[in-house]
Amino acid sequence: MLHQSDQLDLMFQALADPGRRLMVERLSKGPASVSQLAEPLDMSLSAVVQHLQVLEASGLVRTEKVGRVRTCTIEPKTLGQAEKWIADRRTQWERRLDRLGEYLAGQSDKPTR
Amino acid sequence: MLHQSDQLDLMFQALADPGRRLMVERLSKGPASVSQLAEPLDMSLSAVVQHLQVLEASGLVRTEKVGRVRTCTIEPKTLGQAEKWIADRRTQWERRLDRLGEYLAGQSDKPTR
DNA sequence: GCTATACTGAAGCAATCGCTTCACTATCTG
């Protein structure tokens, strides 16, 4: 079983590369073959396949081979997990700021008693 | 000037480490000193400082030194940028699925004419 | 069956990462 934290490691690591992000951007427009993913990238096909393996291991992309072409699809659920982690931290911070604001407002309503 | 893509590289790279994520989680609850950030982590203070530099370079954390203690704060705006990139990809994919669904529904309304 | 296509796998290699230790510098506190 894969721990939640390890999963996040793999996801963020996968997204930390501009080439891999480009692949994800391409896939968010619809499924694509390996060669289609490789086309805009200035590197060997082997390198692209290695990037693809990183994306697949992270769960961000699912692939299936039919005949000689491997078709790649985005996995929005996994993308959603990364999104949620970030959103949780951000909203936690913002709620803290709100509470702090209320506290300060309370202080100015009731000044040095 | 820092390109948008480079910025995302640094952010996702920064978030790809469990120790650094723990620091961000801690900071989302409120500002902290370097030693406070280090406390739950099983590594030298030097290592923590290095992680902190990664977080700072990514723009996710801002720090300020007063006297001998450096206080670290989260930067929710940067966090929001990473969140937005993910959300954009996910919703783009989901809109595509919706359009596909409508198309298929249209097909079944008007079957093999 | 022959050739082109679409990958696949392994080895190798330079660059970067995530630490460590050790030595050092400020800044409080009594």
Next chain:
DNA sequence: CAGATAGTGAAGCGATTGCTTCAGTATAGC
């Protein structure tokens, strides 16, 4: 001033990354 505290900086080192090339396999189309 003497010590304790909080962090800084550099060197070093093994592991991981991001490629490359080269050699191979499995389909597809003629």
